[in-house]
Amino acid sequence: xxxxxxxxxxxxxxxxxxxxxxxxxxxxxxxxxxxxxxxxxxxxxxxxxxxxxxxxxxxxxxxxxxxxxxxxxxxxxxxxxxxxxxxxxxxxxxxxxxxxxxxxxxxxxxxxxxxxxxxxxxxxxxxxxxxxxxxxxxxxxxxxxxxxxxxxxxxx
Amino acid sequence: xxxxxxxxxxxxxxxxxxxxxxxxxxxxxxxxxxxxxxxxxxxxxxxxxxxxxxxxxxxxxxxxxxxxxxxxxxxxxxxxxxxxxxxxxxxxxxxxxxxxxxxxxxxxxxxxxxxxxxxxxxxxxxxxxxxxxxxxxxxxxxxxxxxxxxxxxxxxxxxxxxxxxxxxxxxxxxxxxxxxxxxxxxxxxxxxxxxxxxxxxxxxxxxxxxxxxxxxxxxxxxxxxx
Numbered sequence: 001x002x003x004x005x006x007x008x009x010x011x012x013x014x015x016x017x018x019x020x021x022x023x024x025x026x027x028x029x030x031x032x033x034x035x036x037x038x039x040x041x042x043x044x045x046x047x048x049x050x051x052x053x054x055x056x057x058x059x060x061x062x063x064x065x066x067x068x069x070x071x072x073x074x075x076x077x078x079x080x081x082x083x084x085x086x087x088x089x090x091x092x093x094x095x096x097x098x099x100x101x102x103x104x105x106x107x108x109x110x111x112x113x114x115x116x117x118x119x120x121x122x123x124x125x126x127x128x129x130x131x132x133x134x135x136x137x138x139x140x141x142x143x144x145x146x147x148x149x150x151x152x153x154x155x156x
Numbered sequence: 157x158x159x160x161x162x163x164x165x166x167x168x169x170x171x172x173x174x175x176x177x178x179x180x181x182x183x184x185x186x187x188x189x190x191x192x193x194x195x196x197x198x199x200x201x202x203x204x205x206x207x208x209x210x211x212x213x214x215x216x217x218x219x220x221x222x223x224x225x226x227x228x229x230x231x232x233x234x235x236x237x238x239x240x241x242x243x244x245x246x247x248x249x250x251x252x253x254x255x256x257x258x259x260x261x262x263x264x265x266x267x268x269x270x271x272x273x274x275x276x277x278x279x280x281x282x283x284x285x286x287x288x289x290x291x292x293x294x295x296x297x298x299x300x301x302x303x304x305x306x307x308x309x310x311x312x313x314x315x316x317x318x319x320x321x322x323x324x325x326x327x328x329x330x331x332x333x334x335x336x337x338x339x340x341x342x343x344x345x346x347x348x349x350x351x352x353x354x355x356x357x358x359x360x361x362x363x364x365x366x367x368x369x370x371x372x373x374x375x376x377x378x379x380x381x382x
Contacts, residue, residue, distance in 0.1 A: 042242050044245045
């Protein structure tokens with residue numbers, strides 16, 4: 001059993017993509033990008049950021065070799081319209097987590113350098129205010145997962 | 157033989173009142189029956205609008221370059237969504253949801269056949285017919301992308317009450333944001349705004365269920381009043 005666990009942990013560490021990436025007390029859980037029509041210039045990325053450390057962490061930026069630019073936005077509903085507000089930083093409290101989900105916070109991945117298809121992995125580097133950088137691999141998923149911020153419904 | 161006494165005025169009045177009363181009772185019953193028949197099932201409250209609103213002339217173009225005007229909204233039922241292709245989150249989610257509804261409608265092929273999904277761009281600067289052609293059918297090959305000048309787009313959004321706002325291109329890099337209503341607008345075969353599915357109702361199973369309810373109700377009414 002111990003051997004199994006050891007091998008599993010060993011493999012999980014290297015498999016990365018779509019699973020959790022834990023560095024500097026920060027875990028990037030289930031990072032994914034929604035697949036879009038091939039010609040699209042802006043894609044959305046989602047994930048859960050967990051902060052297991054004893055102090056608050058502030059994510060101040062992100063980059064990816066696959067995209068020209070990565071921004072953070074929040075979808076809000078105001079005046080009967082859906083609107084996006086740019087967020088310069090995301091604060092994750094000590095022991096807390098921040099979820100980027102459809103209909104809420106999301107990464108805006110701008111100007112892909114190549115065609116993006118379901119199944120691809122996108123390397124992401126997240127910069128924190130304390131100068132650290134956390135790496136994650138996001139999986140590109142087909143858009144049939146339409147679960148919204150409030151949980152969504154499984155097909156029945 | 158006794159002579160029948162002449163009816164006193166009181167009896168005449170009472171007789172008249174009873175006849176009137178009977179007429180009122182029948183009339184009321186008719187009205188109540190009609191009201192109950194037309195009463196909206198609770199599931200459609202806040203979705204079906206009280207009186208279907210006839211749309212007026214508008215002029216837009218579909219992603220194949222063909223005219224998309226009021227005639228295209230007559231005949232089938234139409235789900236309209238207003239968005240733009242540079243929208244990463246809300247629009248793909250909504251179009252994916254609409255695609256899910258159409259997938260679920262496959263169990264009622266005759267209804268699916270008479271339903272169309274339309275994506276109308278509120279960002280004509282970036283969304284040409286060609287752009288829409290490579291975007292809209294991705295969600296469902298039968299979906300139609302529609303574009304037109306700002307003025308022409310306003311000509312439709314105003315009628316259905318869809319708001320939108322284009323942010324200035326502050327960074328001058330063509331990546332400006334657009335705010336927009338994210339509701340689905342349901343148009344009936346007579347080209348009237350029939351129902352609006354606001355974001356809080358955005359669940360594939362629920363929208364499908366409510367749409368089928370609407371179809372069953374209206375198809376039944378049509379059979380009664382052809």
